[in-house]
Amino acid sequence: MILALVGLGVGLILGSLCPLTIPVTYSKLFSVALLAGLDSVFGGFRSALDDRFDNMVFMSGFFVNGLLAAFLVYAGDRLGIDLYYVALLAFGLRIFQNLAIIRRYYLKKRR
Amino acid sequence: MITYKRGHLSIAFVCMVLGFMLALQFRIAMDQKASLPYQRVEELSARLIETEKERDALQEKVASLQQVQPAPGNTEGEQMLRELRLRSGLTALTGPGVIVTIDDSKIKSKAGENQNLYIIHDDDLLKVINELRAAGAEAISVNGQRLMATSEIRCAGPTLSVNNVRSAPPYEIRAIGDSATLESALRMRGGVMETLQVWGIQLEVKAAQDIVVPAYKGASKFSFAKEAEEAAS
Incomplete structure (x- = not known):
């Protein structure tokens, strides 16, 4: 848990120091990939609470989901289908679901 | 946990x-x-x-x-200066003449037709001014810009640039001169007004007794031309 937070902090510092910027045309793809990553992390947290955590599933989910989401949005852009909003909705829903389950877990534990 | x-x-x-x-x-x-x-x-x-x-x-x-006037005394020089200022357009002038107002055409251009025919161009304005000068106009201004020896009339996108100042239609040309002559010069059969009205360009000529033509407001400085030593023939 502590290690994860430390990793997050290091990543934040690196990201704010890194001079890298993403061109405007790709910022949509990047934000979808970011949302997919967030979803994976919350999913992993939830599965850890359920004692079902699998490292391989977590790792592959994080990277494959992010890349796949970005690729789908890119393809949708090319085909004239706005898959961007679909990805936002799908990942957003899942994040809220996972958060709700995590919240319930802690509420149950306090009783 | x-x-x-x-x-x-x-x-x-x-x-x-x-x-x-x-x-x-x-x-x-x-x-x-x-x-x-x-x-x-x-x-x-x-x-x-x-x-x-x-x-x-x-x-x-x-x-x-x-407004700073030269010190009086040398009456001959003073008169010459006044004459030169008058001629070069550095003083506002008043007198009888005509006010010509030109606006873009109200006719909708038909499909496939060149829309440019229905809007005012620099050459339309130049034709009008040329006609006025031919009829003996002594001072002319376009939308408050006095025409001088170095003035240009030129299309600048959808606007017109006179003395490097842009203005949009309608254009108001004021000319001082014999108002009857000026008016009839424009209204001449087969003349400027008739040609422009074919395209629906709105041209209105109004004779008046006290037209004020403003003075040139810009800077006047020669950066290239110098006085020649001897009078070139």
């Missing part, structure tokens, strides 16, 4: 990647907000107002400087 069986390091790595992406996205969002077009518009309009104020102040200065 939470037990990560294995792969603590991999979780830390994933979290690091996530944090990196978060920070990057945050910075991009901030950059985008900072470069929103409306901020540019605000900045530009502020600058425009500033420049307009500056221009007004400078125009006032020009007017006050032009």
Whole structure:
């Protein structure tokens, strides 16, 4: 848990120091990939609470989901289908679901 | 409670990647907000107002400087100076003449027809001014810009530039001269007015007894031309 937070902090510092910027045309793809990553992390947290955590599933989910989401949005852009909003909705829903389950877990534990 | 069986390091790595992406996205969002077009518009309009104020102040200065009269005494020189100022367009003049108002055509251009035929161009205005000069106009201004020896009349996008000042239709040409001659010169059969009215360009000629033609407001400085030593024939 502590290690994860430390990793997050290091990543934040690196990201704010890194001079890298993403061109405007790709910022949509990047934000979808970011949302997919967030979803994976919350999913992993939830599965850890359920004692079902699998490292391989977590790792592959994080990277494959992010890349796949970005690729789908890119393809949708090319085909004239706005898959961007679909990805936002799908990942957003899942994040809220996972958060709700995590919240319930802690509420149950306090009783 | 939470037990990560294995792969603590991999979780830390994933979290690091996530944090990196978060920070990057945050910075991009901030950059985008900072470069929103409306901020540019605000900045530009502020600058425009500033420049307009500056221009007004400078125009006032020009007017006050032009009012400075040379010391009286040398009556011959004074008269010559007045004559020259009169001729060069540095003084506002008044007298009888005509006011010509020209506006774009109200006729809708038919499909496939060149729309350019229905709007005023520099050559239309030049034709009118040429006709007025031929009829003996002594002083002419276009939308408040006095025509001098160095004045240009030129299309500048949808507007017209006279003395490097742009103005949009309708154009008001004031000419001092014999109003009857000027008016009939324009209304001549097969003349300028008839040609332009074919395209629906609205041309209105009004004779008046007391037309005021403003003085030239710009700067007049020669940066290339010098006085020649001997009179070239």
